[in-house]
Amino acid sequence: MEKKNNRYSLLLVGLAVLLVVGLVFTVGRSKKPTLNVYNWSEYLPAEIITAFEKEFGVKVNYDTYSSNEEMLAKLSTGATGYDIVVPSDYAVSIMIHQDLALPLDKEALPNLANIDPRFLDLYFDPGNVYSVPYLWGTLGIAYNKTKVEEPVTSWEILWDPKYKGRIVVVDDMREIIGMALQTLGKSRNSTDPAELMAAKAKLATLVPAIKAFDSDNPKGHLLSGEAWLGVLWSGDAALAGMENPDITYVLPEEGGGLWMENLVIPKGSRNPELAHEFINFILRPEVSAKLAEAFPHGNPNQAAHALIDPEILNNPASYPPAEALEKAEWLIDVGEATVLYDQIWTEIKGGR
Amino acid sequence: MSAIPGVPRVKIKSDEPIGERAGSRRVDRLLLLAPGMIWLFLLGILPLGLILVYSFAQRGTYGGVVLNWNVDNYIRIADPLYLGIFVRSLILALETTIICLVAGYPLAYAIATAPPRHKNLLLLLVVIPFWTNFLIRTYAWIIILRTEGLLNALLLATGLFREPLSMLYTPGAVLLGFVYNWLPFMVLPIYASIEKINRSLIEAAMDLGARGWQILVRVIIPLSLPGIAAGSILIFIPSLAMFAIPDLMGGARAVYIGNLIKNQFLAARNWPFGSALSICLVLVMLVSLFLYARVMRREGTWS
Structure with a gap:
């Protein structure tokens, strides 16, 4: 009798293990949405990516390039599966001319209001139909x-x-x-x-x-x-x-x-809704401030400036005097x- | 049918027609070749065909490829500017090959004739640098050669020099980078050919009164010619196309053919011109491979 019991419990444990393993695999394989981001190397701190993954329950695949041309070459060869790319000003206009960019849904981007109007509606994308300022x-x-x-x-x-x-x-x-x-x-x-x-x-x-x-x-x-x-x-x-x-x-x-780098959703993105969420997330003042502190480029996010260390804002390399900029x-x-x-x-x- | 000693006789089933057997053997051979052939076709022939087609196209206003079958790209290459870059790259590749040969041959000879217990250690020493990534080794040279670098610190410390020498970002630095990187490719094949030489041939030459240098020039070097040819081709071809070392150790101050092609595909977004340049480079390489094949064939008739 005892022996039999033992055998049953062994069987139960075995089944339980199988169940757990199966669950892990199905969860792992199940539709946890993924976002494929293609950005410049050293241009987005890892903590921002993990924060986004946590909050939205998604997985971000992060891939990098070191020149606009490298990125354009990859995009123009066909479906790449990227949901976000970060072209510079002139590369945005090339993407638009080559029909590689997806028009943005502004209603999904309420945080666009945080951007300094000086950086909106520029020559390469009048009305910001396709692009959102990232860093300049x-x-x-x-x-x-x-x-x-x-x-x-x-x-x-x-x-x-x-x-x-x-x-x-x-x-x-x-x-x-x-x-x-x-x-x-x-x-x-x-x-x-x-x-x-x-x-x-x-x-x-x-x-x-x-x-x-x-x-x-x-x-x-x-x-x-x-x-x-x-x-x-x-x-x-x-x-x-x-x-x-x-x-x-x-x-x-x-x-x-x-120069200015911009967030763009390329044509062929499999998850444009999530890509919009990502752009809106980056546009949050507290996220943008983190970005500016990690990489000392100019930050077009006006609302973030109150949260950025004043020493960074006073760096003449990152923020030259307004009259010089003109x-x-x-x-x-x-x-x-x-x-x-x-x-x-x-x-x-x-x-x- | 006479039995070959040592080889077991194979029984042939009499009811099986010979032709069918040959046919299935051909199928077997095709099956064995298929993975390699598919690989070559997909990754070698197909891209090369694409490059050939692109080379007759034209750059679109925004950097696309407009296929209109013209030879303008090839006419542009005939410009002295681009011919000059080809010549400069050829000279650099030749210099690299010759220096590697002159420096590598004695080394290969020394290893091949070393006592067996040292041989493996010496070969290991030649190969060890390859355990580190090529870019990291190149950056190490930058730290050694730069104005405030290790070598200059050493030279200044000896008191022989008062001013640091400007060594990095010069054509000499590029040549050094090339030779450093390719030297093992010369040493290993030459070592293999010298190692294979039958000692009794050298003894016979000695018996017949040949002196040391005569043995070297008339016996050892001719017999190691396949190694010399293999090493030279292994160095010459990649040297022609190399672009990273001129960028890193030459400070990108001079354009070689590899840099020119890279620029066409990236900065200039002129894929058709880059393709035409690539085709010309492939032709140059084919010519050198042809010369190599001739050396090898002559070698074959000798032995």
Whole structure:
């Protein structure tokens, strides 16, 4: 009798184990919604992702890229399953032109009201039909105050022979040819071949002074002391300044660059409702403040500013003075002229 | 039917027609080949065909591919600017191959002729760097070579130099990066060929009065030619297409063919031109493989 009992309990335990295992598997497989996010590397802190997963009971797959072109190339090859991508300004307009973006449902995005109106309704997406501002920044001059003692006001300082071999620039043809165009008093979106040739000649005189072209880690050259001056994006400059307070940043009087990354739902998203929830979540002031504290880029979320550490808001690299910003120029896709830019870039680096 | 010694006779069922057996054997062979062939087709031939088609297309205004069958991309490559980049890349790949050969041959010879108990250890030492990721090894070189780096600190400490040398972000640094990365690809095949050489051939040469250098030049080097050819091709081809080292150790200051192609697919969003450049690069590689095949065939007739 006892033995029989034992056998029964063994059977029961076995069944219970099977039940639990089965439950775990069905729950694991069951429709726990997933959101596939494709963002720049080092652009969204993990704690924000876990907070979203917890609150909405979903799973987020997070994938990263390091250039707009990489992301565009992937999207244009067909269904990728991504629900959120984060293109820069000009890349938003390319996505719209190539019919890769899904129109947003504004009613699902009440927190859009938190965004500073200065960052809405911009050239690349009038009326924000497809995109919501994420983070913004500029392109200017980062320099080491202990090595460059004179005041830095203009791109022209790069041509000063004193700094030959001490310059690092981002490895980006549009930004650097655009910088040369601005130095000549032209727009950095010029498509005029004569202006572009003049910019090429101007750049050719700078190239021997450039120590390195580097988009991945331009701040590293300033931090190691290899470079004293750099044409850098503001976020990199702010990070460098946090590591070494001697490194500071200025927008040149010619204008400098302006950029903004935006949240977009690509066509082919399998879960656009959840993607809207995600965008609305990112737009919450307390979430956006966390974002700004993790990565010192400009934050377009006005309501978040009250919650951000004032030291970050006073960083001249992240938040340049308003009058300097006024002359900063967006980068606009130049269409067919891209081929000419590419040719100039190759010629400069080909030593011709 | 005479029995071959050591090989058991296979009984053939007399009721089975020979033709059917041959047929099923052909099916077997196809089945064995199928995974490899499918793999080659899907990941080799098909993408290459796509690149070939794209190379006759045109860039769309927003960077798309407009297929209109024209040869403008190939005409553009004929521009001295791009030919110059091809030539520069060829020279760099050749320099890399020659330096690897000159540096790698003695090393391979030394390992092949080392006492057996040291051989494995020496081979291990050649291979150990490969246990670390290529990018990390390249970053290590950056730390060694930069102006405030290890090597300069050492040179300044000796007192022989007063000013730090500017070594990183120069063409020399790129060449160093290439040679460092590919050297084992030269050492291993040459080692394998020298190892295979029959010692009695060397003894015979000695008996016939050949001196040390004569043995090297007329016996050992010709017999290790397959290793030299294999190592050279293993280095030459990837060197042609490499873009990461010029970016990292050259500071992206000079464009090589690999960088040019990468730029077409990313920054310039000009896939058709990038495809045409890729096709030309493939042609250059085919020519070098053809030369390799000729060396190997001549080698085959000798032995």
